[in-house]
Amino acid sequence: MFSRFVFGLGLLSATALVHPALAADARALQIFVSKDKQSLTVYDGEEVIATSKVSTGKPGHTTPSGIFSVIEKQKYHESNLYSAAPMPYMQRLTWSGIALHESNSVPRYPASHGCVRMPGAFAKQLYKMTGMGVPVVITDAEIRPEQITHPTLFRPEMPEPAPLLSDVVLRPAIGDQPIQVAMNEISMPRLQPQSIIDPVNDEPVRILITRRSQRDDIIDLQDNLASLGFEVGKADGLLGPATVQAIGDFKAQHPLDPASNKSLVSDALFEAVAAAAGKGKPANGVLLVRRGFRPVMQATVTIDDPALALGTHFFTAYNVDTDSGSADWLGVTLANPLTSKTMKRLGISRLESSIISGTPIEDALSRISIPEDTRRKIGEMLVTGSTVTISDTGIGTETGEGTDFITVTRG
Template sequence: MFKSIYLGIGLLALTAFSSATLAADGGTLQIFVSKNQQSLTVYDGGQIVATSKVSTGKSGHTTPSGVFSILEKRKYHESNLYSNAPMPWMQRITWSGVALHESNSVPSYPASHGCVRLPGAFARSLFQMTERGAHVIITDAPVAPQLISSRTLFTPELPADNSMLLSDAQLRPTNFDGSEIPVEVAVAEVLPKVGASTSVTLEKLPPLRILITRRGVREMVFDAQEILTDLGFDAGQPDGHIGPMTISAINGFKRWKGLPTKGEIMTAEFMRTLYHAGGRGEPPLGQIMVRQKFKPVFEAPITIDHPEKALGTHFAEATAVNRFSGKAEWHGVTLEDYISSATRKRLGITDDQASDSMAAALDRITIPDNIRHKIALLLDEGSSLTINDTGIGPETGQGTDFITITHRNPQG
């Protein structure tokens, strides 16, 4: 199923579009806000479909930059933080209080308490265009999505061999397991007539939210718990948390291998030794995480080449996804993002120069074939991919997609 809404009317100014025209399915729309230009641009893939002026947060109440998605929509809402201030046509992008909404004061300079203020007519039309989950990308300087090509990007796969799916015969509905997502297809009970055509009907799948990042302590602890248990050390149920049983198992392993038990628990030397003892080679440095419908689905370790160099922060969304032909188009952007020296040290980044494009970052990433296949079976229109070095931020939680907060390079 295709959800693109090519309107054929070029750039739409604030006063030019009608809500009826733009009430089409908005699953692939991306909203870009530039704080420097105080502007908002709506894209469908690489095509601009609407623009408007905005007012973002003033000094002391700065609107955060990064990759967000629409978490909640209300035609009318009152602020819980600022004296019940009215917020018509509210589209929430963080649970901590940031939203897009209508305002009578949109002076084309920063004036809000952190929200993105929109003119009245535009706020209503934008509300009618979007769906929950639509992405909102907020930057300082304006950015625009570009078509990206990389062997690492995902393409869709059908859950069953086409040769098994027949029509123009006596048909009955059947479910094939499409990797945890039921897919309704048509299966012949009798042999088809000569010249019968082949057809299949696939359910529309909710878009995936994919994050590629560096492994954090939680992921390393989870692996350590599994390997320690396999080696006969009782580390408790693998949960990614360092409890008394896990500490006891780690120290027991360290004593066995002659490693120091004082000081930091999860050292690089401990992880390398543990992985080798468990027959797992070198510890992976990357992690891929997948969400769908604001909930975690699965995650897995991946490989990052040249880990001493920052990946950078990048975002892309899949459009023109054709599950029959196995093709998809990805449009993406690279975002400015400053990483502090303390964080770089923690992550083992010694080369300050990050990958300058999403394609360059993708070329450094290797994803196991079984994980690629699992994603390919679930990939559909509007799925997105975020790459960053710092992992899941504090705004990501229950009832959210992956939220990435970016930071401006401090001025000297």
């Protein structure tokens, strides 16, 4: 942890700095920007280690709220959008042009074209403190991370060692001769030297838990229809003519409840096709993992009571100890209002869990069931600084090549 010596005037101070050399593990850093307070706060775990005033986007150029991370750093950068305006100590948050950077004009009210402006001395110091991928949470109203304990959150596990001679059969020797290894030299390739445990990768993982998209559901539907002998064309998640015909042919053979035939596809159709194909009830959630700005894993999860919104929640792991299998987690809930159109698309009819009141984080975590093999794989990758985002709205358009998961709650 950082030293608790903060040149502290509190969260409302103009600038409070801590020297980055005091860092014990920079992966535990988080940056929170409050648009109503026009302030930036740096946390190391639960501890505030630096604060500053900022200026966010003015009307017409509002800084988006949401969950971001630093995806590029440049000591000197010029704007590609606004007449090559200088942006020293730039830390990019999106490829569409949002960043943290130094400015000579930080009046502590919204004044930028969308970026987060910081005073010069603070911008330089923050640049030294952060690494690539440090989370940046921008909110309309000020929030702060709080310790969360819940069985759904992940715990570290030791990676399973690679097997040695796993395909070799031992046979007893004759008489007093030592035991020998029986090998077929023709079919058995020569064993190459290899490490028992893969080299340690201490880069944090980024985990997104969200609802499966309709395209995911349709791909499963196409795969299941194809396994039943229906011609669906390519399993691409699109309702093309072949897939539409296959759905009609299936319904003719397996009549559904009349209420389920009001639309071409429905939950009842997905379940009926899956059952006919010998599959269980289709999963309604997905867990995605990125590391080093690249996707590394995907798995299905189950979300209980899917008509109720999950809300948007963000968690960061710190004090991760593989030897003891323990980790501390910090969490926040972000306001994320959904339009009626988005709710209809996602099959959401109730929003109360996304309101910041009661225990929305615990409620959301308790509704998510993660398979044990998925938990184990993530546990093997878990290190300090790893994060989990829970969101109803899926992968945002800002998420792409060279980014972590970006969740925009107000843009």
